[in-house]
Amino acid sequence: MSLVVCRVRGTRNKERSPRCQAPSAKCILMSSQRLFYGTEMTKMKVETKQLYRDTATYAGKEVVLEGWIRTIRASKNIGFIELNDGTFFRNVQVVFGDTMPNFADIARLPIATALRVTGAVLETPEARQPFEICATEITVEAESSADYPLQKKRHSLEYLREIAHLRPRSNLFSAVFRVRSVAAFAVHKFFMENNFVYVHSPIITGSDAEGAGQMFKVTTLDMLNTPRTEAGKVDYSRDFFAKETHLTVSGQLEAEIFALAFKNVYTFGPTFRAENSNTARHAAEFWMIEPELAFADLKDNMDNIEAVIKYVFAYVLEQCPEEMDFFCEYVDKDLRERLDNVVKSEFGRVTYTEAIKILQQSGRSFEFPVKWGMDLQTEHERYLSEQVYKRPVFVTNYPKDIKSFYMRLDDDGTTVAATDLLVPGVGELVGASQREERYDVLVERMKSLGMDLEPYWWYLELRKFGGVKHSGYGIGFERLVMYLTGVTNIRDVIACPRTVGNLRI
Template identity: 65%
Template structure:
């Protein structure tokens, strides 16, 4: 097997003066009459490795005409580079074509718009922007797992197919094997008879693994789930996708302050880990995507997150004198402009907003003593707005049933969830982190379509 370019770049002293065989794709090519340079990438490093070749090679003229993205096998000697940006290069003794690229390869060496790149999702990972994005996505994913595993959290795989709506919002994708081209079986009152369907009941793609996570928190105390979730929300914005990933920790014997502490520690850990393990990629983002990125992330790492109640936040917004597009009043759901103003102008750092009005939050959130608010929190960060949403869960069976009934929810559909409150109920809390929003925050990318390998959005399911 050929040597990975990563190994040569990371430990050049082990290879200088030695002959190696490398394989990869041509990223750049330039030549003169007697010699030429190739930028070679095998996918293991962000920056390509420089290959120097000269007219002594039998196929010199052919090499000068190789199109970008041609895959090659190169044998040569690793030497110190006299002036190049990287300290080493390979002086080629032999260059063999593995797969010739067509001349109409879409990713030529020029800047392409992100809109255009979305139309070639099968090729865009080869570009610098998307290579860096998906490398950071991988590193962030690992960092999240490492953070929770190091703290002895149990990783739980929650189901994709569910009969429950964890958010109570009804924005779910339905699943059925009923033949829609034929007459659909109906009940006596004219509704679809799901007893004739595959599962014998109405089923959907999950919007959250939280309810199942609560089950396991009552067995293992500290757990987390991390996987795809789905929302049939007809929002064609840079922040919304129909399929995305969610991280959802759940902790027994914990309250709101506990999960705020946990989420702050988690966010600082994964940012620091990514800065350490994706230096080239992060420098690229800071240079070409968001020139304030590293400075902004440094603020997160070196500040204590603020904490303010929803009521106090409303007062701060009203007292600001700023004219917002959405009117500020108690009982409203904070909009992105309000969230960003609080994080960027008032606190100038990440801030937890707590104790929201019960009418704008989910049924499972614990009712506060005032009877008007719930023990919920959103973490607002500069440049984005809401990044994390969490709450203490309602562990009191009578209170939970009363809330669900008031929302016209069918208690029978949630019988197993309610039974958790019958057999050793205890306070517990958790939060949800939209993974793509985290990637956007850490990279400076501004559209969720650019941080998911194959985005699923309203009217689009290409690739």
């Protein structure tokens, strides 16, 4: 077995360069034997993340690394491969020389070819990368082709969307989806540490008027031959659930069931909206976090929202420094400053009525004139979060007429205990409210909205049996990831995005 570390025959800087002061073969053999697992013939398999996080442990040792070629460049006698094994944002530089019998074959390999590399880890503190692997053996695990669509240069996000099956291999999406994963874990970690119970609310729902927009139908009926009632309508009694069913638009009402049993709960799962929305922040399938807190009013609610967002941001900043550096350099130069600001500063809190005054006194001419009673338009929300507060801001106590039936009526009888958290660049990140716990008030509100009470019999019954005050909110998880990464299109933070007229993969 050859253990010559770095058989480069270069003469330039040979004495001075630390990269040429490789440990002796004997030294490597002795030290690496202690780290081998299994039989002596088994090489030490490593992952890139281990190498980066614990370089000193591996320095001078022989390791085996499996990964894909991100870039490769070679001259007559020496070549360089940047190998990515998926476990870490950064690549590992593999140096290979013409002492390898298959040098010429390796040098010609196209990007995305999968390799198994055996070689010694050499620390290179003066180079752009902290270490490299001096290959003694490289075998091809799976070859790629020259027409691989990802090139080693910047691509447009639009182009990458067209190759959604390959884009996770690009730098940006490697960073985005690792951050998404870490952020999701941080969400669970926060709620578990605060003694919340994780509830799996149903995906298929029987109530068709949850008030959050158009819903997707769920059915097993034959579309070409639907059974009809005598009145000529679709006979859902012969459908799978013997009633009309849809994909959920919110797990909130079900979460309330559990909040009134477990005190503090949260859901975290997919949500579906069949809205004809054509914006950079809407998708037909997205993930929502919906906590529900018993014995909690609107202020408790806001405190919890602020705490979880700060916790998740701080955790991602700590766990994903390489990814965050990348976003700051290539996506948004001000990202780190903005996120640090979110973690450190207090979120703004302003009532709807005060916000209207701020907008009216701003001296700005808005496309939609500002008037009490109107819903805030995007231009108003942006002005408040991006110009006035320059950080997340809660707008509270909206007029009841522009909010949902389940929100608790304020004492003035005209506003409800609701709040939206507006953040710069993303818009509405969280929608929240204290729920109407007073049975009579709730029934009256639903009746005045012309709602059919029957499907909500269980929701109303919760108010009869110890239905304490309680509050909850919904965080759009993708919008959270957008805010964290600086990525401005929701299609670029979802693995396989679904939007109107678009489901590629």
